[in-house]
Structure formats: C-alpha cells, structure tokens
Amino acid sequence: MEFQNTLAYARKLDEEDPLRSYRSEFHFPEHNGKPVIYFTGNSLGLQPKRTQKYIDEVMSDWKNMAVEGHFKADKPWWDYHERLAAPLAKIVGAKPEEVSVMNTLTVNLHLLMVSFYRPDKKRFKILCEEKAFPSDQYMLQSQVRFHGFDPEEAVVTVNKREGENFWRTEDIVAKIHEVGDELALVMIGGLNYYNGQVFDMKTITEAGHEVGAMVGWDLAHAAGNITLKLHEWDVDFAAWCSYKYMNSGPGNASGVFINEKYLDRTDIPRFEGWWGTKKETRFLMRPEFEPISTADAWQLSNAPILSVAPYLASLELFEEVGMPALIKKRNKIVAYLEFILKEIDKEVDSSFEIITPEDRGCQLSVFLHGEGRPLFDFLMENGVIPDWREPNVIRLAPAPFYCSYEDMYHFGQLLKKGILEKVS
Template identity: 50%
Template sequence: MSNYKQGLDFAKSQDQNDPISSYRNQFHIPKDKDGNDWLYFTGNSLGLQPKATKEYINQELEDWANLGVEGHFEAKNPWMPYHEFLTESMAKIVGAKPIEVVIMNTLTTNLHLLMVSFYQPTKTKYKIVIESDAFPSDRYAVQTQLEFHGFNASEGVIEWKPREGEELLNIDDLETILEEQGDEIALLLIGGVNYYTGQYLDIKKIADLGHAKDCMVGIDLAHGVGNIKPDFHNSGVDFAAWCTYKYLNAGPGSLGGLFVHEKHAHNKDLKRFAGWWSHNKSTRFNMRQPLDIIPGAEGWQLSNPPILSMAAIKASLDMFNEVGMDALRAKSEKLTGYFEFLINELNNEKIKIITPTNPKERGCQLSIQVKDADKNLHKQLTEANIITDWREPDVIRCAPVPLYNTFVDVYKMVEKLKEILNR
C-alpha cells in the first residue's frame, strides 16, 4: 500500500477499517496520570499484557491450591503434558510441524543446548559465522562455545558485515564468505530479524548457502517470532530459538521456544545434554530406565516446565491462534509503511530510517537514526509517555505491534517527534 495520506482523519479511517482492531481491547495499555493511554512502541523489548493472562495463571494457582501434587494429572489443564498444549499454536506461528517445536527454558540456554548438538567442530572446520552487529547474547554464546571446544574465539568468529557506508547486510557478502572460508566454517548462527536495524533476512537463502558448504545453520528469532512468517520447516534451517516476552506478550523473562528440523527428529546419535524430560514419556516414571530420547524437539527438554510461565504463554498463543499470522503480518506491513511515510514527510535532514524500505525485508520495527542526537531525544519522548527504545549511539527503535498499536498511535508519535525536533 503506497497511497498513505497526511492528517489525523486518514489514521482514524485506517483504524476503522482494520479487521483486527478489536484485539487492542484485549490488552492492558499503560496510562498516564490523566488516564490517557501511553503510546507504547516497545513490543520489541517487552510486549503488553493480555487481559486474559491473569485468568490463565489464576486457573493454575487454583488447581495448585485445591489439588496439590495431583494437579499434575487432575488439573483442568494437567501439568504433566502442559507444554503440549502450546505446541500446535507455536508451530503455526513459526511455520513448523508440531514435532519440530517445543517451549522450554530461555533463549540463550536453548541456543547453548542446541549448539551441543549442532556445533560439532573439527580441528579444521570449527568457525562460526554471526552478524557483525549480532545481539550481544548471541555473540557471547558463540564466543564461549568456541572456547569450551578449545578454540580461540577471536579467530573462530567470522562476522558478516554491512558494506562500507551502509547499515544493512547483503546476502551476496555471506555467499562470498562461504565461498572463501566455507571449508573452515562449522556453523552459521544468524538473527532472523536484526535487533538493531530491524532487517528481516532471507532465512531460506541463508540455509541453502550454509548447507551447500556442509555447515549447520541456526537462527535466533527473538526479534522476529510473532511478527514475521519464517516458514522454518520449508526453509530447511537445522535449528532455531526464540523468546516469548517480546511480540508473543508472555511476560518478563518468560520461557523461550526452539525448533529442530524434522530431518533430525529421529537421530538419537546427535550429541546432547539430556534430562528427565528428554526421556520417553511412557517409561519416564519407571525411574531406572536407560535414557530413551523422545523423537523431535521434545528430546531437547531437560526438566518439568514452570507452569505459571506456560500459562501466560498459553493466554497469548490462544489469541495468536485466533487472529492468525496472515492477518497480523498484513497489518504490520501497513503500519510500518504508514510510519515510514510520515517520517519521510517530515523532510528532516537529521533523521534517517535505517530499516529496509521494502516491507517484506523488515519485521514490525523501524529504527530511526537521529544525526547528532544523544539520549535526550529519547528522554523527551518518554516524558511525553511515548515509549520507545534507545540504542547507542543514535538510534530510536520503534515497533508498532499489530495486535495492539493503531494508526492513530503512529500519527501521534510522529507529531510529537516533529514538535521535539523543531524546538
């Protein structure tokens, strides 16, 4: 859609014609002291709370109070198989088969557990490719994996960098890296959507390039899950991991999820760290059985899961299941397109959007670079109850989330930004 228009009336008309606008009412929107809704654009850091979440958690608190340990089997949603209640919805969101997905642990823990299996270096093929501006947690995970295996991290990490004077990654440069050093590379671990620029990378192309050089390919989808359609199964990536507290609105520090491609589902010879929950469900309580790994992603589980966190995830995933990723993605592309249009209409030389202009190449985040800015601009937005995210040295990250942000939110945010810049 390119026929955006200036003015509040246009924003209001878009909201009136938005088929999923009613879902905003299913969230708690923080308010200022006068009772006005904040303009909340930080779903890329922490999603807002669905109103249903309290009810879902209270159900488990009630069952715990009334049933004690019997809740594992007798609760309304029995705790023993609770993670299974999330699998199908989560698989739809990431484009996977149910056997390929499980909710467990947290993001970086899952990345480490997956690298136990999928990072199997040799003396000559041990290097790991990451984005030059990968999220710090990914960088630290990769660095310590290399050191754990006895390699020098400064030699073992290969950075896929933007070209001189550019902010975005070019897939041709990754191809060049693999052509030149593929025989030394064991793993590609790439953020599907870059946290800083919001660039949505071609996951299938990355998998194809890596596999052509006999490398394993993993994706960190923290900034993409719930706002892009990664189509993991068809992409062919070996594994992926993500968190649920950003676009999936599951609460601060909530559990993560992981994907292991079906081609690895029945390979019990893959090295892994195992625990009680990795073992065959039918004999798990016999206690003295030798390890019998569950097929699929469930085979990477370690322990019985925290039910209260899973209840919050279930509240959100039930909503996602109702809305569907097609509707969310369609609105997201319109929202970021409208946001981009308004920013460009400011004609302000100080500001530049570093996120790709093609809506198909970005998540629901726009990263606005402000020339000669310091954190004071972000502070002034926050004081106006416009909640964005500052990233050094000069970028404001804004994520209009399709489930609860509106076109009017975007309009008001840009009007306030214009006012601050003109002071």
C-alpha cells in the same frame, strides 16, 4: 496507497482495521490518564488481559490439588507444554513435533549447540553477523573456547559494506563459501535487533548446507513478527524468546525448533534429562534414556507452568488472528509510520535517516542526525515509549496486535513538537 498526515485520516484507517478490536485485549501503561504510545513490543510485548485467567487457573489448581495437579488439573501440568507446539508450529513454519518450549533463549541456544556445533581440527568455525546481539556474541565465544578454540579465529563475522546500514545476502553467501570446509556452523539472528533487517534465511541456509555446515537461527525478533518457514527451508535448528512479539511476559519461556531429521535418534549428542525421555516409560525410572520422538527430547526438566501459562494465553490470540492477518496490518502500519516520519522530517527541516531496509518486520530504526538523547527523553516524558540505542538511534516497533494508526499520527505530532522546542 496515498497516506495523509491528519488525525481524521488516521482514525479512518483504524475504523477500517479488521484487527482494531484486539487493542482492547491488552493492558496499556498510562501517562496522564491516557494509554501510552507503545513502540517497544520488540523488547517486551504488552500483557494480554486474558493472561490473568490462565495464571489464576494454575494457582487455583495448585491451591486445591497440590501435587495432583500434575495429572488431574483441567490442563494437567505434566503435559502442559505440549499444548503450545501446534500453534507455535504455525507461527514458525514447522511441524508440531519439531517444536518444543523450555528454558530461556540463551540457555536453549547453548543446549542446541551441544547437538549442532561439533567442531574438529579442520571444521571448527562459526559464522555470524557483525555486532550480533551481545548475548549471541557471548554464547558463541564461550562455546568455541569450551571446545579449545580461539574466538578471534573461530568466530567469523560478516560485515556491512562501508557506508551502508544493512547486510547484503550475496556478501553472506560469499563469506560462507570463502570459509568453506572450515565452517562448522552458521548462526545468525533472523531479524537484526538494531536495524530491523530480515535476513534471507532460505538462501543463507542453502549456502551453509552447500559447504557442509549446520545452520541455526536466533529468532528472538522474528518469531510472531515475520513469515517463517523453518521446515520448508530445511533449517537445522532455531530458538526464540516469547516475551517480545508473542507477549508472554518478562524473561519468559523460550521455544525451539529442531528439524525432524534429527528426531527419534539415540545417536545424536545432546544433554539429557528426565523430561526428555518417553512419557510411556518416564515413571518406570529406567536407567537408560529413551528419547521422545519429538523436539521434547531436548527438554531437561518439567515445564515451569507459571511461565508457560501466559505463553499459552498469548498463543490463543495468535490462533484467533493468524499470522497472515498480523503481517498484513504490520506492513500497513509500518508504512504509515514511515510516511509520518518523512512528513515530519520535511516540516521541521530536520534530518532523519531510516536505517531499516525494505526487508523488514515490525520495526523502523531511525538515526536522529543532529537531535540526540534529549529528544528521546522528551518523547518518554510525553507518553511515548520507544527504545534508544547508541549512538543516536530510536527503534520504533508498532506491534499490529495493539498499536493504532492514531498512535502513529500523535507520535508524529509529539516528535515535531520536541524538535521545534529545541529539546536537543
């Protein structure tokens, strides 16, 4: 496609966009009376306007029914979370029974490690990517220490090649086979938060299983962003947050995937709680744990309804639009943003380096050679909200639900202005 760096062309793309009406479904912060150009849906998605209705409904039921809301509300609280399983299963490529919503992301990863990281003296190592998101690093280090191992020996990282900004799948597979029968778990972020790279989850999962390891994925930046086929790829487990591309609100509830081969089993180790026992016998208060025959067996407590309600509101939008339509727009708007960046780079004779490879989702990470933090600050002061990562990278994530092509054009003009005014 032959793009053009003009306002008229950007507006033409918006007119042709089948998802253009969904921009009005979200609340935008404002700068000088105008909506900001929002590039941080990869950190916190904007609030859907329909969220308020879902929250108000719960508050009204609590007000008018109190404890009876658990069973008599229009959406009874005791099984409220079950309404999220089917739409989430479509997003992550799973069967509904393989999906549950509970807790928050790192809490869930720790709980899943109880079941899927079972080290012994020979097979105890965990493989992850170099400089994984800090929360994953801390989680993995604390898990191996908990089991009596030294993280320096037990946590194996796959590095990028010298002078490259991305990981090569063949290097990951080679490292898996190198560690071999000492490898207990492959645990990687499905989409890297820093450079925006999508990992070949199918190939890596197959490689992990070939050497007898479990394979799990942190999908914080992937869920609601890229095509996922967790069941088809035979992934053992995965977890994701809901507040980035799925717009459920700050720090909100996490989703989990547990492969069906581990469901309806009493022999699998896990931490257990009342809400994971069968609904049919839950209120009989039996002393024996009887696991629900779905991923809900990993739940410990009843769902925090005021957290889950915004998630359900957002999933309604995903049901209406569908991941294929979102991905189609994502590809086009990211490509247009890349074109804008390259055009501005030529016009100002600067030196931008896009470090995000072609295997990407809704993010471009841009290394600003010779510019620095003042340029980021200039953008923020002029109604653009990107994300800064040391040492000199701006992350730009044009979420397809609510970002427009006109946003991309205006961003380019502000970027050009900031450079020409020598804000660095």
